[in-house]
Amino acid sequence: MFGYLRFILAIFVMLSHLGVRFYGLNIGVFAVVIFYILAGYVVSYIYNDIYNRNYRLFLIDRIRRIFPLYLFILFLITIFLSATHYGNPHFNFINIFSNLTIIPLNFYMWIDSTILTDPKWCLIPPAWSLGTELQAYILLPFAVIFPKFRYSSAILTLIIYIVANLNIIHPDYYGYRLIVGVFFIFILGVSIRDILLLRYSRFDIYFLILTWIGVLFLLLGIFYINIPIEAYIRETSLGILIGVPLVYILSKFNGEIPLNKILGPLSYAIFLSHFLAIWIFDYLNNLNLINFSKPYFVTILTLIISFLGIFVERRYNFLLKNVEKM
Numbered sequence: 399m400f401g402y403l404r405f406i407l408a409i410f411v412m413l414s415h416l417g418v419r420f421y422g423l424n425i426g427v428f429a430v431v432i433f434y435i436l437a438g439y440v441v442s443y444i445y446n447d448i449y450n451r452n453y454r455l456f457l458i459d460r461i462r463r464i465f466p467l468y469l470f471i472l473f474l475i476t477i478f479l480s481a482t483h484y485g486n487p488h489f490n491f492i493n494i495f496s497n498l499t500i501i502p503l504n505f506y507m508w509i510d511s512t513i514l515t516d517p518k519w520c521l522i523p524p525a526w527s528l529g530t531e532l533q534a535y536i537l538l539p540f541a542v543i544f545p546k547f548r549y550s551s552a553i554l555t556l557i558i559y560i561v562a563n564l565n566i567i568h569p570d571y572y573g574y575r576l577i578v579g580v581f582f583i584f585i586l587g588v589s590i591r592d593i594l595l596l597r598y599s600r601f602d603i604y605f606l607i608l609t610w611i612g613v614l615f616l617l618l619g620i621f622y623i624n625i626p627i628e629a630y631i632r633e634t635s636l637g638i639l640i641g642v643p644l645v646y647i648l649s650k651f652n653g654e655i656p657l658n659k660i661l662g663p664l665s666y667a668i669f670l671s672h673f674l675a676i677w678i679f680d681y682l683n684n685l686n687l688i689n690f691s692k693p694y695f696v697t698i699l700t701l702i703i704s705f706l707g708i709f710v711e712r713r714y715n716f717l718l719k720n721v722e723k724m
């Protein structure tokens with residue numbers, strides 16, 4: 399079922415970058431928060447149950463999962479920008495390094511705050527959140543192994559999230575984008591996995607329940623007593639409020655579901671490639687070479703690029719396995 403969920407969330411992210419809103423809410427932010435919960439759940443599963451807490455093998459697995467498709471889409475975007483000069487791309491060492499290593503993109507606010515509107519330096523704008531995930535992948539195994547690290551990091555980052563949404567520190571950066579304000583969301587996923595496998599501590603139960611109840615009261619306060627709204631507080635709160643029970647419920651489904659294994663990888667490809675489709679549409683539209691509805695064009699082209707990316711990724715993995723057997 400997680401393949402279906404990832405696919406829907408990836409579509410939400412794409413639609414949000416096409417300007418689609420739901421009652422004024424940015425559905426892309428909502429989707430990213432649930433992606434974070436899923437990431438924590440998956441890390442607990444992979445690190446504990448597949449790699450038996452082998453940190454090196456876990457990191458290799460995450461690198462192989464993230465980078466081949468990412469680098470392929472990066473290659474396509476570089477070709478498009480170089481050929482068309484769309485957005486006046488500026489390739490220097492810092493820009494190339496940031497795009498290739500991903501993590502620096504999470505700190506775009508100190509590099510160039512135009513990350514989502516200007517392709518001159520950031521080739522895959524949504525990859526700032528991928529930078530957050532990569533940092534979480536580095537840290538989460540420690541949260542899995544060491545209870546004190548899990549407790550302290552969850553509480554500390556939750557406090558930073560709350561302080562940010564009180565507008566004491568930057569609400570957008572620390573309440574949504576930077577790992578220091580969202581790491582607790584990943585830990586929610588870890589706690590869900592541990593509760594399902596009955597290897598949880600009392601902290602996992604209290605942390606899940608109290609965080610969920612706290613977010614519920616926060617939303618009630620926003621809607622009924624007009625608590626000031628800062629940045630994406632509604633979207634992140636809804637992501638937690640809906641994401642926690644949703645991930646818990648879906649994780650209890652067993653057995654193979656048609657298309658589930660296809661939609662999972664496809665969702666990642668959609669997440670990476672939809673900005674390329676948006677830029678191609680804008681470029682052709684500026685030249686008066688296209689007469690299609692933008693949402694339809696972008697959706698269809700994104701799916702085409704995504705399937706191509708999955709094909710290339712699978713060929714790469716196939717070749718890599720053959721090389722490793724030699």
